[in-house]
Amino acid sequence: MLTVNEIFHSIQGESTRAGRPCVFVRLTACDLRCTWCDTPYAFHEGRSMTVEDVVRTVDQYGCPLVEITGGEPLLQDEVYPLMERLLASGHTVMLETGGHRPIDRVPADVIKVVDVKCPGSGEAGKNYWPNLDALAPHDEVKFVLADRADYEFAREVVRTKLHDRTSPIRFSPVHGTLDPKQLAEWVLADRLPVQVQLQLHKFIWHPSTRGV
Ligand code: SF4
Numbered sequence: 718m719l720t721v722n723e724i725f726h727s728i729q730g731e732s733t734r735a736g737r738p739c740v741f742v743r744l745t746a747c748d749l750r751c752t753w754c755d756t757p758y759a760f761h762e763g764r765s766m767t768v769e770d771v772v773r774t775v776d777q778y779g780c781p782l783v784e785i786t787g788g789e790p791l792l793q794d795e796v797y798p799l800m801e802r803l804l805a806s807g808h809t810v811m812l813e814t815g816g817h818r819p820i821d822r823v824p825a826d827v828i829k830v831v832d833v834k835c836p837g838s839g840e841a842g843k844n845y846w847p848n849l850d851a852l853a854p855h856d857e858v859k860f861v862l863a864d865r866a867d868y869e870f871a872r873e874v875v876r877t878k879l880h881d882r883t884s885p886i887r888f889s890p891v892h893g894t895l896d897p898k899q900l901a902e903w904v905l906a907d908r909l910p911v912q913v914q915l916q917l918h919k920f921i922w923h924p925s926t927r928g929v
Contacts, residue, residue, distance in 0.1 A: 719771060719795045720745040720763040722756075722788060725928040726778045730918030732811065732830055732857055733885050739782040739811075740775050744796065747788040749815050751838040753863060753891045758927070759788040768799045772806060786813040791820070800824050817843040820851050829856040835870050837863030837891070846878070854883045860911075863891045868903050875911060886911040892919050 722743040729739040745763030775783055783803055790796050791814050803810045804826050812823060816832040823829055831848055834840040858879060860871040875886060888911045890900045901913050922929045
């Protein structure tokens, strides 16, 4: 059984698929506590569902793109059969993970969006660096940045650990904390080969709206 916080149909707000309709499967529980976390309700709230229950619910939306997120989805072992089952039924499957759990058991066809936690999150000590060596070209790396110190940390990781990777690298400012214009200016000044992204859903709906 899986413990599922929510399943909903919305617009993909981040990643290279931003703007596309997507079904989100948010799994319960996380073993990190990022200072800027915007889904703390996913730490504990949830209901038990079988893999087949989840697939049936996802299918009701008739949407080819599915993202499994959390919480930290890799904490639940049943997430692996869920990913296999969604792939087998023809979905494009994305997995959003905090970057502190090994991604080597994730099916190869799943598009992994792997966070690298920066110091401002309070969880930078938990990064599982071998994940960066396990990235496929279709996977993505995401840094959420709260301030200049986070930017300098991320810039160093890009230059030293990601310079030979072809996966897209996304820099996302903490909504309401770091001015996106400021981040864009830093990226331009450094000629950094990254993509600045905003959380699209927080502009379409109120930033505190759940289930979008
Ligand atoms: S890893 Fe994600 S869900 Fe967990 S505390 Fe950090 S932002 Fe929140």
